Amino acid sequence: MKKILISAQELANQMAMGKKIKILDASLGSTVSNTTNEMASGIIPRALKFDLDDGFSDSLSVFPHTLPSSDVIAESCRKLGIDIEDSIVVYDNKGIYSSPRAYWMLTESGFKDVLILDGGLKSWVESGHRVDNAFSVPNALKSCPNVNSISNVKNTQEVRDNLSSKHFKLIDARSSGRFLGNDPEPRKGLKSGSIPKSLNIPFANVLNEAFYLDEKQIYDVFAKKGIVKSDSLVFSCGSGITACIVLVAAKIAGFENTSLYDGSWSEWAADEKNEIVI
Structure with missing residues (x-):
């Protein structure tokens, strides 16, 4: 079975060894579901903001978080500097909440190597790893990645x-x-x-x-x-x-x-x- 999850320690080890990983923070600005998990504070070093409220939602839809077109996804990925072959880890600040949405969107779009940080930012912080207070500045791609149209x-x-x-x-x-x-x-x-x-x-x-x-x-x-x-x-x-x-x-x-x-x-x-x- 294809690997889906990565632990905080495994991610930290890979970062320490210099593996090229694009880290995406898919936390939502606000949530409506009642959960027992408190939000953790901070940003994992080198993380980019994967904005499910804006760039990765259909801005014209009357419904929240509607899946955007493949062209919009491709352009948002281009701006973030993430390509189809990149090694990507997605996380959110509630543990497991909105990161699976980012994982699903990327894998269905054809991204080859995407993992979810199990436990999210909460696990990262509780494992003793440092956090930053600002997102990394994206290094935009020159052209849009060749993403699939999501059919599922x-x-x-x-x-x-x-x-x-x-x-x-x-x-x-x-x-x-x-x-x-x-x-x-x-x-x-x-x-x-x-x-x-x-x-x-x-x-x-x-x-x-x-x-x-x-x-x-x-x-x-x-x-x-x-x-x-x-x-x-x-x-x-x-x-x-x-x-x-x-x-x-x-x-x-x-x-x-x-x-x-x-x-x-x-x-x-x-x-x-x-x-x-x-």
């Missing part, structure tokens, strides 16, 4: 069609309270509840605080929902960020057929034509 994405119509076709299992990464409609949605005016026939695996269920569970533990989480390796899995959440936590967990556990419902609950619940289960 489902739209709302495909999710609607799946209610009858049952081609895939839809997994919702929001908390059980939001999924069941017992807790209000953090985004003002958005209805509570869930998409019919979806399964709930809250993203916290595949984590041990700031770290991913191991392969077997993650597999057990999926198995308890009746999910098997041959299933086609599509992941959803509020806006497509925490869905990637569970999508990456599925990859760690050996599930191969994974996709993302990028519009997620923000798009589904905003359309009056869509059925909602409470």
Whole structure:
């Protein structure tokens, strides 16, 4: 299985040995999901800012964190100075939160060597490694990297069609309270509840605080929902960020057929034509 995670100590060792690594901080300016992890302060030395709120989201979409076009991704990567063949490590300041979204976006775009810092900045700091107070200045590429168009994405119509076709299992990464409609949605005016026939695996269920569970533990989480390796899995959440936590967990556990419902609950619940289960 392809390596997905790297520990803080392993990253520190590679940096000390002079390995050329592009380190990307994919922390969000603000989050709406309730988590028990506190944000760590500082920036890993040499890190560049991977901006999921701006350069790596569709600025014209009415929904948050919408996947941008491949041209926008390519231009944002060019400005950051990251190319397809670079060794890349992504992290965030909550441990495991928004970094899986960056990992998913880059790997689906064709980047060859991308890892997630397991435990994120929190693990880096608690391991005794130093931090900086400013991002590195990017060394922009002369031309855009040749990125792939991301195809492993489902739209709302495909999710609607799946209610009858049952081609895939839809997994919702929001908390059980939001999924069941017992807790209000953090985004003002958005209805509570869930998409019919979806399964709930809250993203916290595949984590041990700031770290991913191991392969077997993650597999057990999926198995308890009746999910098997041959299933086609599509992941959803509020806006497509925490869905990637569970999508990456599925990859760690050996599930191969994974996709993302990028519009997620923000798009589904905003359309009056869509059925909602409470």
